[in-house]
Amino acid sequence: MCFTHSFWQLTISGLSDGFLYALIALGYTLVYGVLQLINFAHSEVFMSGGFGGLFAVQALVGSKTPHGVASVMYVLLGVVVGAIVGGAVAFVLERVAYRPLRRRNAPKLAFLISAIGASLFLVNIAGKEFGRLAIPMPNLYTNGNVFSVFGAEVQTNFVVIAIAAALMLIFLDRLVAKTRLGQGIRAVAQDADTASLMGVNIDRVISQTFVIGGLLGGAAGFLFGMVFNVQYNMGFTPGVKAFTAAVLGGIGNIRGAVLGGLLLGVVENLGVSCVQSAWRDVIAFGILVLVLLFRPTGLLGERLGRSA
Amino acid sequence: MSVYENPPADDGGPTGFSVRQVVGSLGESDWRRLGGCMFAALVFALMTGTSGNAQHLTAGVTGSLFKPRVVVFIVLGLALWALMTTWTRYRDDIRAGLEPFRKTKAEITGNQWVQLGVFAAVLLIAILVPPLLSVFWQQVLVSQIGIFVLLAIGLNVVVGFAGLLDLGYIAFYAIGAYTAAYWTGYPDSKPGHISPLPVHPPFHLNPFFVFPLAVVVCLIAGLLLGAPTLRLRGDYLAIVTLGFGEIVRIVINNSESVTNGPRGAFGIPHFSVNFGFLKYKWTLDLMPYWYLLLAMIVIVFILFRQLENSRVGRAWTAIREDEVAAAATGIPTLKYKLMAFAIGASTSGLAGVVFASQIGFVAPDNFVLINSLLVLVYVIFGGMGSLPGAVAGASFLIWLPNELRDYVAPQDRFIYFGALLVVMMIFRPQGVFPSRRRAREIGLAEAGAGGADAMGAPDGVMPR
Secondary structure, three states, rough: OOOHHHHHHHHHHHHHHHHHHHHHHHHHHHHHHHOOOOOHHHHHHHHHHHHHHHHHHHHHOOOOOOOOOHHHHHHHHHHHHHHHHHHHHHHHHHHHHHHHHOOOOOOOOHHHHHHHHHHHHHHHHHHHHHHOOEOOOOOOOOEEEEEOOOOEEEEHHHHHHHHHHHHHHHHHHHHHHOOOOHHHHHHHHHHHHHHOOOOOOOHHHHHHHHHHHHHHHHHHHHHHHHHOOOOOOHHHHHHHHHHHHHHHHOOOOOOHHHHHHHHHHHHHHHHOOOOOHHHHHHHHHHHHHHHHHOOOOOOOOHHHHHHH | HHHHOOOOOOOOOOOOOHHHHHHHHOOOHHHHHHHHHHHHHHHHHHHHHOOOOOOOHHHHHHHHHHOOOHHHHHHHHHHHHHHHHHHHHHHHHHHHHHHHHHHHHHHHOOHHHHHHHHHHHHHHHHHHHHHOOOHHHHHHHHHHHHHHHHHHHHHHHHHHHHHOOOOOOOOHHHHHHHHHHHHOOOOOOOOOOOOOOOOOOOOOOOOOHHHHHHHHHHHHHHHHHHHOOOOOOHHHHHHHHHHHHHHHHHHHHHOOHHOOHHOOOOOOOOOEEEEEEEEEEEOOOHHHHHHHHHHHHHHHHHHHHHHHOHHHHHHHHHHHOOOOOHHHHHHHHOOOOHHHHHHHHHHHHHHHHHHHHOOOOOOOHHHHHHHHHHHHHHHHHHHOOOOHHHHHHHHHHHHHHHEEEEOOOHHHHHEEEEHHHHHHHHHHHOOOOHHHHHHHHHHHHOOOOOOOOOOOOOOOOOOO
16 A cells, blocks of 8 residues: 555654644534534634744744753743633634524524634734734744654654643543533533523533633644644634544544544545645545445534533 | 802703713613623724734734724724613614504515515616626626626525535536536637647537536536435534535646646637527627626526425425424425535536636636635525525625725725624624525524524434
8 A cells, every 4th residue: 555655654643633633623522512503713713822822932932942841831831822812712702703693592504604704804803913924933842853653753743742632632531521610511512401400501601611622722723833834824724624523523522523633634644645645635525525424423423411 | 140049959961861870770781782892892993903914913903902093993882882772772662663664564575566676676777787887896796796696596595495504515616617618628629729628528519508518517416415415414514515615626626637727727718699590799898798697697586486485495494494394294305405405506507607608717716615605604694595685695795895995905805704794693693684484483583482493403412
């Protein structure tokens, strides 16, 4: 087969993409779980996290590349600021573009149009405020080979993304499974009306769900911007892919989103080695269509409440 | 003199209001509305303010918000808030006063003759006014408004009538356009025989004869995509159609040897008619294309209006409102969903042929995802499930960015577009002219009786 000669290398770069997809996909899946709607503006939450992290890092890192503990602290700072900005944008987004519609019990398509509108607004206002050129992030560490697995080189970028993403994923999983907030999210996802009868404050839970999704998406935005660039339209492609990943794993299902993200990243990278990289998106969507034909509710099935 | 010695004790002014009284009467929702208005004012200040760039990341924000101009926006926000608060105070009185008028309004708009009159008036305007417009607006009218109105009418069948969320609709438009590009080529490469694509058809066709062909090709494409995917419900269908749309575009973009890749197909000839006595050639002149498009729009409009009120249309309504109930009453849901999909697809095929022939050039960039989303936006904005709504939505939302071109930087136009969509959905989620049935469904949902649509049951439980 075409990908056998660099199988492990491709798998590692695939996992790197996959972790980012997974973090973004969780935002889609959490919101879908509680509201049964596609948050089309989530890719802009991701973008705003990238800009937030960029601001923080640019303000503090000089022209010299830091190393050692300083690098770790800067990455941590970027992730935290990116996450906070992402969470804040997601919070405002819910307040402005969704809550008034929810109050009116508006049709689902109205939510979709509102989300598309918010997405167009955010992309273009970011383009207006920060210019439309790609902005490189200052180097926070020297990217190099850390160790090798089966002959494949593992770079610092991968290690940073993998550790950050894994920590956040575990944190989220525990949050949803163990805390009172997680219980609220699961209750609303299972049956919002009954949950409200049981004393769950639905508005608050939905708001918190958006913020959690925004935190993860914003952090992913920073990590993405750290490896690539920050740009006003950087959210579009990862957003569509992450949405695909969420559906692939079973939308509304947290572990499904993670599985879908990782799977999509790996399959894309392995597939690209067989055809030109221009076909990358065709591979991603092709997989999606194939999976949905045989498992119409995704790999792990939907329902946030039952599977988390 | 004694009159002035004892001024009246009431210092509240002649109307009897004092600041304290007004502030005291404000409820929690009024304060919340004040917050919303202030937020809107700041956002608007940001939208209209200075731009930043990569070197000066904060220049845009500081230039728009930390300058005296922000006061103007805050005052505007306060004025808006005062207006809205007054309106909510007296809304019920005003509505009650208008009640007799509202009934007659419903009678007027429901009257068949009035509807026919409005239709005729709009048609007359569409015939008489365009020749008077500037070339720029004629171009907008033909290559954007006309084409997208046709697309919106087609998508309205899929989304508005049958309630199927299709996010890859533009793919069928692409298939129509490339079908035209293929069949208007020549089987040989003699001088003067220009083929828009590197591949040659078995025989040459006038773009006019491509119409039926494109309709059939798009119909088949719709069936091929629909047959396996229409079993999926709501959001899964949305992502699969989105994926399909992107796949079609990328395949066109990457198949250099068949489609010319990103360079696109060029040299697609104009229409011409040559039936004995009837001879006409369309040229670079825009108006003949406009009348051709208008004729197509009117025909399709009337056709779909008939369809809406037929057995098929009622089946679609039933599926849209509750698919399970529709299936239980014996409606073959898959068949009717496929029918909606195929009809929508073939309409966009028509639009594709006109577009290809008028511009003479099609490239994959014409068929990006955002265009699919925009057509959907036109349909919903205009009014869900309503044909006049789809026409009005597409016309208005294409006119707006083109009009804004004179006032704001071209790349900033979509800021206003996006904001308008959000505001519109907050205050009028049913769109400008919703169909009467759809308006009733949404009104009932607002009053708490059932969901507004069946696109995914509210609690996530849905068999199959």
